[in-house]
Amino acid sequence: xxxxxxxxxxxxxxxxxxxxxxxxxxxxxxxxxxxxxxxxxxxxxxxxxxxxxxxxxxxxxxxxxxxxxxxxxxxxxxxxxxxxxxxxxxxxxxxxxxxxxxxxxxxxxxxxxxxxxxxxxxxxxxxxxxxxxxxxxxxxxxxxxxxxxxxxxxxxxxxxxxxxxxxxxxxxxxxxxxxxxxxxxxxxxxxxxxxxxxxxxxxxxxxxxxxxxxxxxxxxxxxxxxxxxxxxxxxxxxxxxxxxxxxxxxxxxxxxxxxxxxxxxxxxxxxxxxxxxxxxxxxxxxxxxxxxxxxxxxxxxxxxxxxxxxxxxxxxxxxxxxxxxxxxxxxxxxxxxxxxxxxxxxxxxxxxxxxxxxxxxxxxxxxxxxxxxxxxxxxxxxxxxxxxxxxxxxxxxxxxxxxxxxxxxxxxxxxxxxxxxxxxxxxxxxxxxxxxxxxxxxxxxxxxxxxxxxxxxxxxxxxxxxxxxxxxxxxxxxxxxxxxxxxxxxxxxxxxxxxxxxxxxxxxxxxxxxxxxxxxxxxxxxxxxxxxxxxxxxxxxxxxxxxxxxxxxxxxxxxxxxxxxxxxxxxxxxxxxxxxxxxxxxxxxxxxxxxxxxxxxxxxxxxxxxxxxxxxxxxxxxxxxxxxxxxxxxxxxxxxxxxxxxxxxxxxxxxxxxxxxxxxxxxxxxxxxxxxxxxxxxxxxxxxxxxxxxxxxxxxxxxxxxxxxxxxxxxxxxxxxxxxxxxxxxxxxxxxxxxxxxxxxxxxxxxxxxxxxxxxxxxxxxxxxxxxxxx
Amino acid sequence: xxxxxxxxxxxxxxxxxxxxxxxxxxxxxxxxxxxxxxxxxxxxxxxxxxxxxxxxxxxxxxxxxxxxxxxxxxxxxxxxxxxxxxxxxxxxxxxxxxxxxxxxxxxxxxxxxxxxxxxxxxxxxxxxxxxxxxxxxxxxxxxxxxxxxxxxxxxxxxxxxxxxxxxxxxxxxxxxxxxxxxxxxx
Numbered sequence: 001x002x003x004x005x006x007x008x009x010x011x012x013x014x015x016x017x018x019x020x021x022x023x024x025x026x027x028x029x030x031x032x033x034x035x036x037x038x039x040x041x042x043x044x045x046x047x048x049x050x051x052x053x054x055x056x057x058x059x060x061x062x063x064x065x066x067x068x069x070x071x072x073x074x075x076x077x078x079x080x081x082x083x084x085x086x087x088x089x090x091x092x093x094x095x096x097x098x099x100x101x102x103x104x105x106x107x108x109x110x111x112x113x114x115x116x117x118x119x120x121x122x123x124x125x126x127x128x129x130x131x132x133x134x135x136x137x138x139x140x141x142x143x144x145x146x147x148x149x150x151x152x153x154x155x156x157x158x159x160x161x162x163x164x165x166x167x168x169x170x171x172x173x174x175x176x177x178x179x180x181x182x183x184x185x186x187x188x189x190x191x192x193x194x195x196x197x198x199x200x201x202x203x204x205x206x207x208x209x210x211x212x213x214x215x216x217x218x219x220x221x222x223x224x225x226x227x228x229x230x231x232x233x234x235x236x237x238x239x240x241x242x243x244x245x246x247x248x249x250x251x252x253x254x255x256x257x258x259x260x261x262x263x264x265x266x267x268x269x270x271x272x273x274x275x276x277x278x279x280x281x282x283x284x285x286x287x288x289x290x291x292x293x294x295x296x297x298x299x300x301x302x303x304x305x306x307x308x309x310x311x312x313x314x315x316x317x318x319x320x321x322x323x324x325x326x327x328x329x330x331x332x333x334x335x336x337x338x339x340x341x342x343x344x345x346x347x348x349x350x351x352x353x354x355x356x357x358x359x360x361x362x363x364x365x366x367x368x369x370x371x372x373x374x375x376x377x378x379x380x381x382x383x384x385x386x387x388x389x390x391x392x393x394x395x396x397x398x399x400x401x402x403x404x405x406x407x408x409x410x411x412x413x414x415x416x417x418x419x420x421x422x423x424x425x426x427x428x429x430x431x432x433x434x435x436x437x438x439x440x441x442x443x444x445x446x447x448x449x450x451x452x453x454x455x456x457x458x459x460x461x462x463x464x465x466x467x468x469x470x471x472x473x474x475x476x477x478x479x480x481x482x483x484x485x486x487x488x489x490x491x492x493x494x495x496x497x498x499x500x501x502x503x504x505x506x507x508x509x510x511x512x513x514x515x516x517x518x519x520x521x522x523x524x525x526x527x528x529x530x531x532x533x534x535x536x537x538x539x540x541x542x543x544x545x546x547x548x549x550x551x552x553x554x555x556x557x558x559x560x561x562x563x564x565x566x567x568x569x570x571x572x573x574x575x576x577x578x579x580x581x582x583x584x585x586x587x588x589x590x591x592x593x594x595x596x597x598x599x600x601x602x603x604x605x606x607x608x609x610x611x612x613x614x615x616x617x618x619x620x621x622x623x624x625x626x627x628x629x630x631x632x633x634x635x636x637x638x639x640x641x642x643x644x645x646x647x648x649x650x651x652x653x654x655x656x657x658x659x660x661x662x663x664x665x666x667x668x669x670x671x672x673x674x675x676x677x678x679x680x681x682x683x684x685x686x687x688x689x690x691x692x693x694x695x696x697x698x699x700x701x702x703x704x705x706x707x708x709x710x711x712x713x714x715x716x717x718x719x720x721x722x723x724x725x726x727x728x729x730x731x732x733x734x735x736x737x738x739x740x741x742x743x744x745x746x747x748x749x750x751x752x753x754x755x756x757x758x759x760x761x762x763x764x765x766x767x768x769x770x771x772x773x774x775x
Numbered sequence: 776x777x778x779x780x781x782x783x784x785x786x787x788x789x790x791x792x793x794x795x796x797x798x799x800x801x802x803x804x805x806x807x808x809x810x811x812x813x814x815x816x817x818x819x820x821x822x823x824x825x826x827x828x829x830x831x832x833x834x835x836x837x838x839x840x841x842x843x844x845x846x847x848x849x850x851x852x853x854x855x856x857x858x859x860x861x862x863x864x865x866x867x868x869x870x871x872x873x874x875x876x877x878x879x880x881x882x883x884x885x886x887x888x889x890x891x892x893x894x895x896x897x898x899x900x901x902x903x904x905x906x907x908x909x910x911x912x913x914x915x916x917x918x919x920x921x922x923x924x925x926x927x928x929x930x931x932x933x934x935x936x937x938x939x940x941x942x943x944x945x946x947x948x949x950x951x952x953x954x955x956x957x958x959x960x961x
Contacts, residue, residue, distance in 0.1 A: 148952055148954055169872065
């Protein structure tokens with residue numbers, strides 16, 4: 001007897017040491033978290049270059065805050081922009097604020113390309129020259145010369161054909177803004193609107209930075225609204241702040257609500273604090289061990305793993321409650337012998353379901369499987385090794401609630417032999433299967449969106465007004481050198497232009513539009529030379545320019561025709577600022593550039609871009625929105641497949657043990673799943689990954705319920721245990737249905753419907769016995 | 776005393792000059808619904824130190840369009856509307872500049888439109904005004920407020936009575952365009 005207790009103690013201490021060691025090892029490894037959705041993509045799919053491009057594109061959005069101020073009075077708006085810019089510049093969290101045009105900068109911008117006027121040609125002029133319309137180019141120059149006002153640098157000797165004017169007039173900024181009173185005025189809107197753009201010094205997710213920057217903006221907003229002006233903003237900072245705000249407020253409403261509910265119910269049932277504290281111990285140990293193991297195996301934990309893994313480990317509350325309820329009617333010596341088979345089978349079924357996901361070729365699922373299995377096993381060992389010792393001195397004290405539940409249960413109808421109930425159950429089942437048959441999945445990136453609709457529409461508004469190009473859809477051009485990329489871009493230009501002409505594409509930004517390849521520059525010089533040879537003499541004769549003018553012009557051309565705009569020179573220029581980020585990679589071994597698009601792309605143009613990328617080697621069409629949606633869809637179907645296989649195997653084991661009675665174990669979670677999915681299809685227009693993740697939790701708790709019940713012969717204290725774990729899970733996860741964050745809402749709603757149905761179905765499929773309390 | 780008198784005499788025209796306001800110009804001149812007439816243009820090119828003379832006819836519909844037809848020495852038509860500037864030759868479109876896709880063009884077309892149609896309200900948002908009035912005739916000097924505009928148009932001189940008679944556009948490059956209107960018909 002004494003020996004046995006010692007070995008039990010030894011095992012418990014051994015487990016404690018192991019847990020401590022695991023946690024220390026995890027901490028030593030360093031708690032590293034990963035939040036990039038791309039890290040969840042299968043390795044082979046995700047080339048490092050694509051990742052680099054995606055990161056670079058996202059960076060534009062993540063550190064930039066764009067503010068538009070509009071009002072009736074132009075002067076007021078200008079003053080407001082100035083004040084806000086000064087306030088923002090004063091913050092240490094803001095790197096710089098772009099809000100005014102220095103005239104010297106504008107001057108440089110206007111003249112820095114002048115020496116390259118023969119090698120960098122306007123596209124329209126180039127086309128005319130290519131088609132041999134030299135005369136037309138001359139006519140354009142003449143028309144400009146005689147026009148009452150022709151903006152731009154016009155020097156009849158240096159640039160008689162106004163090639164530089166043509167270039168600068170048609171080069172426009174990538175945003176819809178023009179300088180006005182040295183500020184940035186938005187074009188194409190009715191109300192006077194000015195823009196400023198702040199670059200953040202730190203991460204947009206930093207709470208302190210959010211408070212500082214948005215504090216200044218909110219103060220300004222109050223002042224502006226009073227003065228009848230309006231302010232619109234765009235930037236990741238706003239979404240990050242909104243997400244944090246929402247999480248905070250939901251933590252204090254939903255989170256607090258579910259915690260209070262769980263504590264109240266546990267206290268009400270067990271009427272002691274000890275049981276409440278003990279019940280959550282395995283969950284805590286489980287999550288700690290799971291995080292440590294995942295860190296040790298994968299090097300870092302993905303935040304999505306953490307969120308859902310912790311939810312899945314939540315199943316382990318089943319083991320704790322089953323033990324604690326049973327302990328009230330069984331002494332500590334016999335309890336393990338009584339419930340160990342049930343606990344073991346429960347663990348087996350959940351571990352199978354979770355572990356199956358590790359076989360799927362997705363790093364995210366593998367991590368999630370590792371996390372959940374480690375967490376579940378740790379929780380389970382905690383219950384089995386620690387609980388007998390922790391409750392060693394507790395006396396047998398049947399729970400009043402078990403008795404009350406038993407009476408209530410007996411009033412419940414039973415399915416067995418009740419044809420009316422069977423038919424009543426079959427009808428919704430038929431409908432459910434029919435609904436599921438024709439259902440569609442809805443794997444939309446918007447599921448990951450956490451911002452309120454008003455913020456999203458404001459964001460869209462600003463992007464549309466400014467004509468900001470999308471950062472999630474682009475063409476990635478790769479080549480051995482930057483020149484090779486530029487040449488490839490130039491080959492694509494024709495196809496992109498024809499998309500523009502067809503009205504499919506608003507506009508695009510390609511590096512080669514600002515920096516033509518050296519080969520293209522060489523061609524351009526040749527064209528310009530022909531233009532001079534054919535048209536300069538007749539042109540100057542018409543203008544009655546003296547003969548010295550003609551030779552001067554030719555000398556000037558000879559002098560400048562050898563100039564080429566190299567990438568290095570260009571990058572030193574002012575005008576390259578807004579184009580530079582199109583260079584994804586420019587190392588010695590390889591180069592890559594991106595072509596960005598303006599406006600929303602419809603399916604047809606996406607298809608065309610895809611076929612362009614298929615046609616040319618080294619050109620890849622990247623649609624980050626679609627990639628993520630596809631990724632979620634693939635995860636969803638993988639999850640479903642592997643879980644189905646796992647449960648078929650579990651079913652086989654259960655059939656071996658329970659024979660015909662297996663239906664009582666399997667039917668409640670199975671039917672509940674079908675009904676839940678059908679209801680979700682009706683309520684939410686389609687199923688997504690997060691519904692499926694939640695369904696695994698429902699299945700796990702449902703199977704545990706059936707196994708525990710059948711193992712103990714459906715005694716009242718087991719019924720109490722499974723009912724309690726249903727209620728606590730409903731409170732912990734089901735309440736998430738109230739969340740405004742789509743992911744949490746979907747997860748919560750599934751658990752809410754699913755668990756409620758499992759419990760109801762288990763109740764009507766029960767055996768008829770009186771059990772372990774005298775009633 | 777004489778010194779004071781001199782000072783007063785010297786100051787008077789300055790005061791008068793400073794007094795010219797866009798409101799005053801608005802009263803003195805009219806902006807007819809439509810107007811046709813001849814123009815003579817002289818463009819001084821600093822790089823050649825020579826002038827190019829041209830002439831032709833024009834007509835404008837208020838707030839709709841200005842048709843600027845150069846007849847000599849080349850034949851060319853410039854059609855300016857608030858949304859685009861189209862240059863054509865022999866009925867064939869040569870250059871088209873859309874104002875909304877081209878901020879620089881927007882500013883120039885707005886200024887040119889305002890100058891030719893004597894839209895003083897709009898000019899007030901771009902320029903500072905000085906000048907003087909003698910009876911029914913006035914001379915106005917417009918200097919851009921905005922440095923970015925200043926880089927192209929450094930100064931605009933306008934002369935007129937009820938109607939605008941002469942415009943001189945001074946460009947930052949040293950070029951200048953003088954336009955004189957004749958045979959104006961409302």
